[in-house]
Amino acid sequence: MENSVLHRANTRGHAHHGWLNSYxxxxxxxxxxxxxxxxxVLRVLNDDTVDAGMGFGAHPHRNMEIVSIPLEGALEHQDNIGNVTTIRHGDIQVMSAGTGVQHSEYNHRKDSLVKFLQIWIIPNQQNVTPRYDQQTLKIADRHNRFQQILSPSESDEGVWIYQDAWFHLGRFDKDFKTLYTLKKEGNGVYVFVLNGNIAINQQELSDRDGYGLWDISSFDFTAHSQDAEVLLMEVPMSL
Known part of the structure; x- marks a missing residue:
């Protein structure tokens, strides 16, 4: 029997630190x-806006898969394992913190905001050697389809993590319908609406709503507005 949980956008936690506006x-x-x-195993989903030239100073992480998806602007990343990079809208970044890593994140631009999703996934392996990766995705490849951006496999589409999880991004024309079939039995899917109005089965969702489903093998997706954009995060339900 299908189970679900609905998190409307206006029920999220909120912190405004002046330079950082986070949901x-x-x-x-x-x-x-x-x-x-x-x-x-989806532990954190933060919807962050960072002021021009501001950011997060160096801070540590351990035993967590940390995924960043820029939605607008450019985010500068530095860490203590030798990476100095900038990620932009269209990119995805992953860091396996493992035995421990320190990193900082700053708005690369001095004249505009950066908006990004910060996502933490509890890994299925502890104390791995820390690693970093990023990829530039073809945004056109998510038009009226779910573009895979993350998986458990190095040889599959997108970045990979130490977990049986699959992420997809899609941007859809109004009235487009499709079916999402889960990759692994026992997984659930957390749907996060980036823009527009959609329906998952019979549940209507809009901007920044979150909707989790489990004990299912597939679900129906319908876009109710033009350029509706959604992130699907399929994850194991047992920690």
Whole structure:
């Protein structure tokens, strides 16, 4: 029997630090909600806006898969394993923190905001050697289809992580319909609407709504507005 959880955009945690405006789909930092700790191994989904020239100073992570998806602008990344890079809209970045890594993230531009999703996934292997990767995606490849951007395999599309998870991005014409079939039995899918109005089965969703489904093998997707954009995060439900 299908199970689901609905997180409307206006029920998310919110923190405004002046230079950083952040919305939390799950408990994070000073936002604590015991009913919103995670969705399976999806632990953090932060919707961040960073002021021009500002950012996060060097800070540590351990045993977490950290995924960044820029939605607007450019984000500069530096870490203590030798990477100095900039990611932009159309890119995806992953960092396996493993035994420990320090990194910083700054808005690369002095005259415009940067908007990005920061996502943490609990890994299926502990204390791995830290690693970093990023890829530039072909945005055209997500028109009226779910473009795979992350998987468990180095040889598959997108970046890879230490977890049986698959992420897809899609941008759809109004009234377009399709079916999403889960990759692995026992997984669930957390749907996050980036823009527009959609329906998952019979559930209507709009900008920044989150909707998690599990105990399913597939679901129907319908776009109800032009250029509706959505991120699907298929993840194991057991920690």
């Amino acid at each position: 939390h789909s799950f408990s994070f930092s000073s936002y604590y909600n015991p009913e919103r700790m995670n969705f399976g």
